[in-house]
Amino acid sequence: MFHLISILLCTAAWMAQATTAPPDHEVTIADTHPLIAFHGRWDASPGTWWAGSGFKLNVENLETLKLNLGPHTTSPLTSVGVSVDYGPYATVNVSEGANTIPLPASGAGKNSVVRITTEGWQNNRMQLESIVLNKGAELKPYTPSKLVFQVIGDSLSAGQYLDQGVLQAWPVLTSEAFKAELRVNAQPGAALKDIPAWGNVHGVSFEYFRTEDTGFFYTADHNYTTPWDFARDAPPPTHVVIHIGANDASQNVTAADFEATYLAFVARLRTLYRAQPILVFTPWGWPAADGTVSYYYPGSYARIVEARHALGDRNVFLVNTTGWVSWTDVFPDNTHPTEAGHQKIAGLFGGWLKSWGLLPEVAWPTKASGVPL
Template identity: 30%
Template sequence: MNAVMKVANAILLVLMAMVQSQCTKTMNELKTEQLADLSRQVTVAAISSANGDLTDTNIKYFGRWDFSSSTRYISRWGGAYLKVRFTGTTVKIKLGNRSNYYVKIDNGPWLSYYGVTGTVNLTPTPLASGTHTLSVAQGKDYDYIFNFQGLVLDPGATTAAPPVGNDLVEWIGDSITAGYTNSQAEVSDYAWVCSEAMGTEHTQIAYPGICLVSGFTTNPGMDVGYFKLQSPNNTASPPWDFTRYTAKLVVINLGTNDNNKKVPATTFQSTMTTFLANVRAKYPGAEIFVMQCLKNGIMSTPTKAAVKARQTAGDGKVIYINTTNWVTSADYNPDGLHPSNDGHKKIANLLNPILSPYLSSATPFYLDRCDATTGWASSNVLSINTADKKEGSGALQSTGSSSDEFKKVFTTPIRTGASAATGSIQFWYYVSDVSRLSSSNQIEVGSGGGANVKEYNWKIGTLVNGWNLITKPISAAGITNGTPDLNAINWIRIYHAKTGSVTTRIDGLRIIP
């Protein structure tokens, strides 16, 4: 039991004793010196528990950590890191294994500590007195063990919780995502650089040489390894507990090693399709991005087919990223396969505008906020519901049994700035009774001013009673009578055939670039 809990229990026992003895004194009559002494004990206990050891809850951990030991916390995936604030002028870290570590203090650069273990002084030149922010990451090609045993602070110094990003991005990949051959491993790879630029926390579930498909290398493929606490070279690893954190975005970059190991395209496609479904089961609300392999579009055909299969199955939050011509030979290390530090920065800069609109901090671009019926038409009774909405002042509501629920011609075409390759349409869709919906349905967005002219269209997909968040990648849309101009959108319609009267609503209709 830690010191704070002991003092809290002591206070509780005092209060219980007062009640049991039917003490007639009120709390205000309790001796001032007793309360003051208890207060001092709580303060001292709180300070002593914020001293940088393994019980210190101010230290925040990112990655897949094993907290089962009371003497060391261990991660066996590269790119695991911790963050904390501390007072004083010096800080040391206690490490239980020899490896490469990367340290950032305040707004300084990442400093490398190669091949260190034991108690490592992170401030050989003392800092100015005050409060500082510390981040420590680990990564060494094929050797991903971060054995953390606590911090050593100045006498009397304490810790505090550090700033933490609102969202977390999980990156799944092979040696490229692991920063293989980079000067600072994960800290200098595209996944880390992109996440830091977006202000998100991040995990890198990546390992050099790994395939997606198991059975073609000594270690399991990512189809098995991703779901483990430890990296695939730890074949006896227990499963990972996915309740420990939730990813806002998942980015997958796999296929390079499958190609090198001659995995058949059909096998890769079916395995990727299943893998995407399994990742979705772990993160029901995440946007899942699947990158085309950076080198020569390797495995692009089966990768796109797997993404399309998931979209067809109703998962509109799986998005394919076309990386054609993102990097050239000048962006690679001498091996011609792994990007250089500058190559990783280039990839990160190209990913940033694709991923950023899906973060919690993004400012949505609305085609229509659905707060008024102005300009909208319906074959049913159309109204605004101000009591049950998802954003703004209301939600557009249709009640009746006709197919046409919502349609609008925009008198001024809308410039969305979206890309057909990476953009999506997203909105909230409410259904009162899904059992009365028939299979004939569609979402239509176009620049032809009406139905079936320069139109993107999608099936709505699987629904539940109540609100559903609908996300449809533009790359997955059908196209009718000409490709729409995403910078001149002037038409939208949502229809759904019915077997009886149904109430539907839409809200927050937006385009994500």
């Protein structure tokens, strides 16, 4: 009993030291603090990989917020989105050293939720050393949503060419509409098959199981990969969404090879996500100015779903995106969806989810001052 009491007292003392300071001083939060709610992929430094990685804070009496970032942060800067009390994300450019994060006047209050997320599909590394809050601020637990989306894909899910990157892409727009947590593992230019493609040395079927995205190859201080510990994805996803294949087609991967690769990938995912629905997007294709749309691997995605059903896995579903994207929805020079195009896709996918039986959460579990329930 004495030993247990000693442990509890030491733990309490550590928590007090990490989260409190004398009344006339700011509050410094170490990067190891258990109440920082990390999302996405972070290495041991800790630093971000993959678009959309970041963290959430639930702070009582928040007035000011600073981030101290380490040397592995992208130089000369990286762009992050900052959302206060579930409001729109505002872009803030941060760099190595001390960074003051602007907060709206409405952000100060009894209870504030701050979400900070990397935007870019490349050059998106943020190495967190510590967080500094105003005196009197206190870090509280963040309760995640009951819905957690895991999106796997390529540039069409990473928000390539958008001003705010992934934050304006359909995965984030959908998760916001459903009040869901989100993890995005989408790498522009990468094929699903583990082959070189458009500067990526690995495919997503390899890289998804690593901490780092495929940009690791060009990063001098971290040009290696490490296995990802999926136990760190807490809570685990409730729904897995896959939209991939464009870069396999561009690298002349045959339909039969692509289908075999996809089925092997889903089989490996099932060792992690045994009961979660897996939603398989068909391609919305590459629209042209004359109104035509070029589709890759016609029929393959339906055959992939049917093959899983034949194995007894009825929890894999086809999301037919045919006709979702037209010429007016894409940038004419690269045929990737514009901001308005991603909004359209998110609206159509949200409608599909509702028809399928999934409704948005009524409210975010972690309440914030001034946010209606």
